[in-house]
Amino acid sequence: MELRSIYWFRNDLRLSDNLSLNKALDNSKYILFLFVDDESNRQHTSWEFMRTDTHRETFIYQGISSLDKALKSYGHSLHVLKGNTVEILNKIVKEHHIDSIFCEEIVASEENEQIKVLKKLNVNIKSIFQSSLFNVKQLPFDIKNMPDVFTKFRKCMDLEKIEPNNPEQLSDNIKNILPINFNSPKITVKKIHRHKGSSFPIYIDNFMGGELNAMENIKKYFQSNLPQSYKDTRNNLIGINFSTKFSPWLALGFISPRQIYAYLKHYELKFLANESTYWIFFELLWRDFFRFIFIKYGDKFFYKSGLGLNPVKINHNAKNLEAWIKGKTSNSFINAGMIELYKTGFLSNRMRQIVASYLVNELSCDWRSGASWFESQLIDYDVYSNYGNWAYIAGCGTDPRGGRHFNIEKQRKIYDPDGIYQQIWNKS
Ligand SMILES: Cc1cc2nc3c(=O)[nH]c(=O)nc-3n(C[C@H](O)[C@H](O)[C@H](O)COP(=O)(O)OP(=O)(O)OC[C@H]3O[C@@H](n4cnc5c(N)ncnc54)[C@H](O)[C@@H]3O)c2cc1C
Secondary structure (H helix, E strand, C coil): CCCEEEEEECCCCCCCCCHHHHHHHHCCCEEEEEEEEEHHHHCECCCCCECCCHHHHHHHHHHHHHHHHHHHCCCCCEEEEEECHHHHHHHHHHHCCCCEEEEECCCCHHHHHHHHHHHCCCCEEEEECCCCCCCHHHCCCCHHHCCCCHHHHHHHHHHHCCCCCCCCCCCHHHHCCEECCCCCCCCCCCCCCCCCCCCCCCCCHHHCCCHHHHHHHHHHHHHCCHHHHHHHHCCCCCCCCCCCCCHHHHHCCCCCHHHHHHHHHHHHHHCCCCHHHHHHHHHHHHHHHHHHHHHHHHHHHHCCCCCCCCCCCCCCCHHHHHHHHHCCCCCHHHHHHHHHHHHHCCCCHHHHHHHHHHHHHHCCCCHHHHHHHHHHHCCCCCHHHHHHHHHHHHCCCCCCCCCCCCCHHHHHHHHCCCCHHHHHHHCC
């Protein structure tokens, strides 16, 4: 048995169905629960804006504050420190004689690098990749043979009729394990500006980050009849109920996709299974697709040419990027989307596609600058889904058609025919 461990929360800010956390609880006598707000979050990116802006930061802090409360009910605390993650962990390991660090595995370059450096210290690092619906080991192929095209991937999964694993309960050892004595600053959560039109209003109690709210919202969703019409409404632009709004809860791991899947199956058994309910699963499969593709291609997702499957010519235009970010392009539909994103930290899937296509195709900007802006703003920022979708639209990811060039006027006519969306955001 490991004696003294750190559980290092990353994008898995929950107690239930957390495989890596259970492993830590079952293999340690003393434990310290830690979250590090890395110094890079407050630094500027190479595109010259803040890496993590107010909405995302606030949503994260709402979530860690809720996690701290949950841990306190078991006699523990969540210790939140700001600074260089590796240096902080190194210091705690030495000063508190830590044997093991347990955490979730994130397969993106910076997160991989942190683990690489930590592995050189005199401490065991035990990480589990646990943010997908399906376990990597369940895939009916070796990850290096992961299909590059989503449809092929989906058909493989359908054919094999593989079911996701059931969610795990929190280990009972949480009641026995002893806290390591440690002092850390009090967690403070910033207040956020209220914006009436927000499709995910994190200034309202129920929408604040955290496991409890995540569970409540998902339960509520599956107690309503919204799943029955999801496929018909999912491309809308305005409001709370047109899509599931699971992504912010999923991105920070306030809930796991396995937990959502369990609710979905229960709904289908009890009420109705139709094309719409299947489509919720279909979209969660997209989420998994980008995760597994990331494992296959790794850092290529951050290259200008992406996966390099198609030739890409980019002549980045910094002025155009600035106009896009500020919602000051010559297109008021695009501006409305960009203002919504900046003011609320959320944007519908359809609007994400439209503004991304505009940046890449009409404004000739490097797709990574757009991905980076989304990273800074989105409360549901997720490295795999964000860079995967951006590369897809820019034609340097996994789109078999070589990228998406949306006809903006056509999209406006379909999705904002009477200009209500533009009115909400351009006048805000
Ligand atoms: C350019 C661009 C960037 C994006 N960046 C992110 C991101 O950083 N984080 C993120 O979670 N999603 C991202 N998406 C995917 C998608 O827009 C959001 O997941 C979705 O809008 C969230 O709202 P929802 O939960 O109501 O989605 P719903 O339509 O209700 O979908 C249900 C769930 O399926 C998953 N899902 C749906 N569409 C996609 C998709 N295209 N790719 C991957 N998963 C999907 C999400 O987990 C979502 O919560 C991006 C899409 C585009 C086009």
